[in-house]
Amino acid sequence: MKTVQNNTIRNGIKVALWEIRKLVWNKAFIISLLLTPVIWGLFMGLPRLFEKIGEPAAAPTTYIYIVDEIGIYESLSQKVSDIDNLFLRKHSGPIDDLRNRIEGDENAGYVHITEEIFETRLISVMTGTGDTHIPLAFNTRLKETLTRYELAMHNVEAGDIEKIVAGYFVSVSPVIEESVDPMDRVRKWVPPIFAMIIFFMVFMSGMTTMQSAISDKRDKMIEILLSSVSASSLMYGKIIGNFFAGLIQLAVYLIYALMFIHFLGIPGLGHIPVHQLLSYIISPELPLLLFFALAGYLLFSSIYAGLGATMEDVMNAGNFQGIIMLLPALSALFISPVIGNPEGIIAQIGSYIPFTASIVMILRITLIDLALIEIVIPVVILLASTMFMAKLAGKIFRTGMLMYGKEADPKEMWKWLRQ
Amino acid sequence: METLLNIRNISKQFGKNTVVDQVSFDVHKGEILGVLGPNGAGKTTVIRSIMDIIRPDSGEIRFNFQDNNNFLSQIGYLPEERGLYRDSRVTDILLYLAQLKEYPRDRARKRVLEYLAKFDLENAGKMKIKELSRGMAQKVQFIGAILHEPAILILDEPFSGLDPVSQDVFSEEIRNLARNGVAVLFSSHQMNLVENLCDRIFMIHKGKKVLYDTLLRIKQDFGSFKCEIMSEENIRDKFINFKETEKIEQEGLRTTIYLKKGVEPGQFIQKLPDNISIEEVTIKRDSLHDIFVRTVTEN
Ligand SMILES: Nc1ncnc2c1ncn2[C@@H]1O[C@H](COP(=O)(O)OP(=O)(O)OP(=O)(O)O)[C@@H](O)[C@H]1O
Numbered sequence: 232m233k234t235v236q237n238n239t240i241r242n243g244i245k246v247a248l249w250e251i252r253k254l255v256w257n258k259a260f261i262i263s264l265l266l267t268p269v270i271w272g273l274f275m276g277l278p279r280l281f282e283k284i285g286e287p288a289a290a291p292t293t294y295i296y297i298v299d300e301i302g303i304y305e306s307l308s309q310k311v312s313d314i315d316n317l318f319l320r321k322h323s324g325p326i327d328d329l330r331n332r333i334e335g336d337e338n339a340g341y342v343h344i345t346e347e348i349f350e351t352r353l354i355s356v357m358t359g360t361g362d363t364h365i366p367l368a369f370n371t372r373l374k375e376t377l378t379r380y381e382l383a384m385h386n387v388e389a390g391d392i393e394k395i396v397a398g399y400f401v402s403v404s405p406v407i408e409e410s411v412d413p414m415d416r417v418r419k420w421v422p423p424i425f426a427m428i429i430f431f432m433v434f435m436s437g438m439t440t441m442q443s444a445i446s447d448k449r450d451k452m453i454e455i456l457l458s459s460v461s462a463s464s465l466m467y468g469k470i471i472g473n474f475f476a477g478l479i480q481l482a483v484y485l486i487y488a489l490m491f492i493h494f495l496g497i498p499g500l501g502h503i504p505v506h507q508l509l510s511y512i513i514s515p516e517l518p519l520l521l522f523f524a525l526a527g528y529l530l531f532s533s534i535y536a537g538l539g540a541t542m543e544d545v546m547n548a549g550n551f552q553g554i555i556m557l558l559p560a561l562s563a564l565f566i567s568p569v570i571g572n573p574e575g576i577i578a579q580i581g582s583y584i585p586f587t588a589s590i591v592m593i594l595r596i597t598l599i600d601l602a603l604i605e606i607v608i609p610v611v612i613l614l615a616s617t618m619f620m621a622k623l624a625g626k627i628f629r630t631g632m633l634m635y636g637k638e639a640d641p642k643e644m645w646k647w648l649r650q
Numbered sequence: 651m652e653t654l655l656n657i658r659n660i661s662k663q664f665g666k667n668t669v670v671d672q673v674s675f676d677v678h679k680g681e682i683l684g685v686l687g688p689n690g691a692g693k694t695t696v697i698r699s700i701m702d703i704i705r706p707d708s709g710e711i712r713f714n715f716q717d718n719n720n721f722l723s724q725i726g727y728l729p730e731e732r733g734l735y736r737d738s739r740v741t742d743i744l745l746y747l748a749q750l751k752e753y754p755r756d757r758a759r760k761r762v763l764e765y766l767a768k769f770d771l772e773n774a775g776k777m778k779i780k781e782l783s784r785g786m787a788q789k790v791q792f793i794g795a796i797l798h799e800p801a802i803l804i805l806d807e808p809f810s811g812l813d814p815v816s817q818d819v820f821s822e823e824i825r826n827l828a829r830n831g832v833a834v835l836f837s838s839h840q841m842n843l844v845e846n847l848c849d850r851i852f853m854i855h856k857g858k859k860v861l862y863d864t865l866l867r868i869k870q871d872f873g874s875f876k877c878e879i880m881s882e883e884n885i886r887d888k889f890i891n892f893k894e895t896e897k898i899e900q901e902g903l904r905t906t907i908y909l910k911k912g913v914e915p916g917q918f919i920q921k922l923p924d925n926i927s928i929e930e931v932t933i934k935r936d937s938l939h940d941i942f943v944r945t946v947t948e949n
């Protein structure tokens with residue numbers, strides 16, 4: 232008996248290695264891995280590219296002449312140097328010459344800066360035509376520069392000038408939120424995002440497991456395989472193999488994502504060192520999160536393996552198979568309500584349904600502190616139903632795989648289960 | 651004689667149809683046993699039962715290997731449903747199959763090369779299965795069945811779809827294996843091949859045994875003689891009143907006179923009329939084909 236079990240495990244591992252190789256060691260997979268960052272880059276670069284393509288006609292280079300009577304030209308020209316398509320020129324001659332020169336020129340304008348400005352508080356930018364485009368940023372920078380000048384005139388110290396010009400930042404936050412460190416928000420979301428990615432990947436692996444069962448049937452491999460290994464070795468080998476293939480894929484994407492964050496930062500939060508991010512993943516909740524991700528994976532891939540065995544191909548899945556295939560999507564319905572209210576009735580129900588428990592619990596664990604009993608019950612339910620489903624799938628798998636050219640209907644499957 | 655496989659009284663019903671009915675036979679070490687029968691006779695059902703792919707309703711199937719622990723790796727199997735992973739490469743699949751059978755990898759590698767060469771597939775090792783012709787894929791599958799040096803080889807219709815040259819290569823290899831002590835069981839309805847290859851025959855019809863003996867004994871017991879005469883005349887009528895004849899067939903210049911059971915060729919030759927022109931005359935026993943057809947139509 233012992234050797235038989237050893238064999239089951241050893242053969243399962245062989246099957247798993249073959250599955251991994253089949254998935255990972257092929258051109259399509261490798262190309263997709265290499266191409267992914269390029270595609271990401273395109274997606275992120277494309278909108279900007281479109282902006283650029285759409286702009287040039289609307290934003291030609293504008294020349295602004297400065298008639299400077301107070302001596303701020305240098306500092307102003309420095310301030311505006313980063314504004315695209317804008318050039319400053321100093322003008323020192325009669326104003327009328329200048330007016331004549333730019334009149335009718337769509338790309339030109341001038342500003343006459345005199346001491347008077349500090350009284351009137353009005354700055355007039357004169358333009359060549361009614362359509363001349365003066366970038367908004369120019370106006371802001373001009374105001375800033377004049378303010379600095381004015382403050383300096385009143386003998387305010389340089390450091391204070393910066394503070395005053397920078398103005399105030401108003402933040403709104405509830406009283407209980409003690410921490411203002413934005414990194415805490417990152418820390419809170421890293422584990423659930425990590426676990427959700429794993430769950431998503433295992434969902435994909437479930438699909439490839441099903442595909443693999445179907446292709447064994449389609450390629451008429453099954454009798455040959457079953458003349459060498461038991462049906463359960465074959466099924467678990469497939470489940471494990473596809474899991475690791477998915478994990479390899481995940482690892483590559485994760486490295487891409489970390490590199491992306493490392494070099495470009497997170498939008499709104501700026502640069503975050505990778506080692507810091509990694510240290511957030513290793514949280515006390517991680518083992519529990521991994522348990523829910525893994526158990527969810529086993530549950531679904533058992534279902535998918537069993538399902539694959541009953542189908543000729545995915546396209547022709549019967550109604551019954553179609554419904555079962557969509558079970559994991561049930562989880563998606565829970566995400567938003569659970570995030571909205573992690574202690575609400577929907578969240579609680581979701582924790583007790585095996586098909587949704589994984590996602591719901593991953594969210595709840597990271598969002599709130601759950602009482603022990605609220606964790607234990609879902610763990611037990613999920614574990615029990617996963618084991619039950621694995622057994623069930625094992626039964627369906629063997630019979631289903633050996634049925635050629637026949638689709639199994641629910642009645643038929645019920646018969647197999649009772650064998 | 652060492653018996654590697656005992657089959658005792660297996661029966662299988664599909665719905666109300668009894669497809670296999672109380673079938674029993676043995677397969678010995680070093681022999682080639684042919685399971686013969688017309689389409690739908692139950693050959694594949696018997697073979698799938700042996701392979702534990704179908705569970706028979708009753709009866710017993712027993713393998714007797716020295717090492718019964720790992721008995722799957724001592725069986726080689728070519729199923730009726732032909733196929734291999736379409737997108738995988740020939741060598742990869744063969745090595746995988748050998749690995750599943752616990753066969754050492756380096757030996758497997760060596761044997762893959764040997765057999766690919768033997769079956770005229772030297773350049774196919776790196777090809778994908780979907781790039782092979784049907785017959786080529788069948789050869790690969792056959793190699794997969796024998797690569798791990800099984801003690802017993804079970805082949806369901808190994809010759810179907812092969813050209814005559816490949817049929818000979820397969821036959822030769824099967825004979826080789828048997829000579830080296832492998833027990834071979836194969837099913838077929840191609841009588842010429844069976845006649846040249848088998849030591850013993852199990853003939854099945856509508857799920858029941860109809861014949862089970864050595865080829866020689868079957869021919870002795872069931873094969874009456876037949877006389878083929880090539881003649882330009884129509885000689886059929888001259889034999890119609892012979893009490894020794896069972897039936898007469900005419901096809902172009904050839905007239906075949908089937909003799910009744912027990913009639914000796916000598917007796918018949920003496921009675922040949924002398925007023926007929928004969929180009930050529932041969933006397934031989936019924937072929938297995940004749941026995942097969944007769945047995946099947948009689949039942
Ligand atoms: N899965 C099945 N369900 C129902 N009937 C089946 C099934 N498999 C085989 N049969 C029936 O069993 C009978 C024997 O089939 P089997 O495949 O064993 O014949 P065979 O001798 O191998 O024929 P062939 O020479 O055509 O391969 C046939 O009448 C067939 O219809």
Ligand SMILES: [Mg+2]
Pocket residue numbers: 693694695730806
């Ligand atoms: Mg058959």
